[in-house]
Amino acid sequence: MTDTTRAHHMKAKYMLASSALQDPVWFVNTFAADSGEEALRKFWRLLGEDLPAEDRVEAEGLQVDRVRLGADGPKLLVLTLPAPRKRNEAxxxxxxxxPGKxxxxxxxxxxxxxxGSAMTVLAELAPEGRYNWGPGSAAEIRDFVESLGALLSDADARPLSFVEMQLA
Structure with a gap:
């Protein structure tokens, strides 16, 4: 895995984060709907149209899942992106x-x-920047959801680092 990221992947990650943080109602209504996967495919395709051909990534693997953490826990809207090939791709x-956010x-x-071995990192993108929550789960949706459940239920959890950036 090299350090050079693919523009399509990175642009999608940050644009989807920014959209979710700026207009959560639109984001949830768009991607949690029955047509959410179709909307994600359209978003991916339109984003790629503005990029040189060599920077585009095929839409293979795009998926939308709606998950509830436990019987009465928070709902998650999980978007699966094409498999990462470069560092920092999601x-x-x-x-x-x-509740309320x-x-x-x-x-x-x-x-x-x-x-130098391959690993994952759990990150949180917020209006003020990027929080690094440390080593992530296995790259399986079930493991990712379980790690989010553990993080969200731990009132004492603190990120390892923070990078200021404007996302919303």
Whole structure:
């Protein structure tokens, strides 16, 4: 896995995060609807049209899942992106629908600083920037959802780092 990210993947991750954070009602109504997967495919295609051909990524693997954490826990809207090939590209994006707010997470591909092996990182994108929650789960949707459930239920959880950036 190289350090150079693909523009299509990265642009999609940040534009979807920004859309969710700026207009959560639109985001949820668009992607949680029965036509949500079709809307995601259209979004992906339109985003790619503005990129040079060599920067485009095929829409293979795009998927939308609606999940509830436990019997009465928060709802998650999970978007599966095409499989990452580069560092910082996301496997999954998740909008966590909490009382009065939406939190936006991603499971990103990464590389271990100690031995260069492939790993994942759990990140949260917020209006003020990116929170790094540390090593992520296996790149399976079930494991990602379980890790979000653990994070969201831990009132004492603190991110490992924060990078300021304007997302909303």
């Amino acid at each position: 496997y999954y994006l998740a909008a966590a629908l909490l 939406l939190r936006f997470f991603c499971l990103e591909s990464s590389v271990s600083a100690t031995d």
